[in-house]
Amino acid sequence: MIRYALVCEAGHGFESWFPSSDAYDDQAARGLVTCPFCDSARVDKSPMAPGVARTDRARPPAATPAAVPAPAPMPMLAEPERQMRALLRMVRAQVASTAEHVGARFPEEARKIHYGEADSRPIYGQASLEEARALVDEGIDVAPLPMLPDDRN
Template sequence: MIRYTLACEAGHGFESWFPSSESYDDQAARGLVTCPHCGSAKVAKAMMAPSIGRAASGPTEPNLPAVTQQPETVSLIAEPDQRLRAMLKAFRDHVTANADDVGTRFPEEARRIHYGEAGNRAIYGEASPAEARSLIDEGIAVALLPVLPDDRN
């Protein structure tokens, strides 16, 4: 795992973990690395100081036992972000449990429902940004289902 300090075009700084440098490069090129503050996908690595460990000090007296220090449990995600992710996951779980997955047929099925050609029901599926924009332009209400970081791993 590698941690990068990142900054978006608006100057918001944040950190994120990646399995490898290549993984960051791939995700950034595909627009999957976004600023948690403003959502911008124009993100770049920021200057960061290396994390240098220090050696544990031994006992001062030869007869004294060495003391092992237990590492502190550290969460990689701040608590507000954990709560937000939990809420987004609960929302997504609710939608997937209570709506029909129509897959790539989403734009067509949404139109059929909107124009009364199919029964009114909740659906979810896949649509390109252009297809979603077209649906919105036709007055068809659509919303993005949140993609959680765990979904990308």
Template sequence: MIRFSLHCDQAHEFEIWFGSNADFDGQKKRGLVSCPVCGSSQIEKSLMAPAVARSDKDRSMPVAPIASDVPAAPVAMDPARAEMMAAIRDMVRQVRSSAEDVGDRFPTEARKIHYGEAKERGIIGKANPEEARKLLEEGIGVLPLPNLPEDMN
């Protein structure tokens, strides 16, 4: 396992574990990697210092543990960030509980509602970035819900 320090286009920083560099690249290409704070899929790796194991007997400097030897621990958040994440979680729960989940039919249903072909109501579902861009170009307001860390477990 490899831990990547990542950041989104909104300057949110976070870490995610991947099986390999290729796993990260493949998931990013398929749009599966997103910011846990804002949901952006514009993710890049942050500069990291490599963990290098030493072969000499002098262990005065600590050696980074091998990822498979250490269980993943949550990253501590400062109180302001924790409060912000709690507010985001509450907002996402409210949206999800008050909207109809139309799944992959989201672009079609959003158009039907916008053009008066279906009853006006709150909906949530899935749309790829291209579909979302087309909806916005048609004047149909859509916003992504952030993927929270617990959604990814």
């Protein structure tokens, strides 16, 4: 496994794990590596300090099974980020509870509503970046639903 520090065209930084550097290259070439903040597939590796074990210190004696410490807890998020994530989850929950999920039919349904071919109602679903841009170009109001990194796991 290899961890890369990545950055998208909008400057969002994030990290991701890959089975190998070849796996990253293959996934990136196929557009499968996307920014968790803006969903851009234009992602590049950014400089990252490697984790190198020190060899100039003596190793501690091997622990017996009973003396193995519990794993360290995951680092806690800073309070502002925790609050922001909670707010984004509330926004997603509000949309899910008040709008109709139309899935991959989102662009088609949005057009039908816009052009009066279907009843006006709140909807949400999936659209590619190109489909969303086409909707905006047609004057159809759309907005991405924020997605958190842990929503993709």
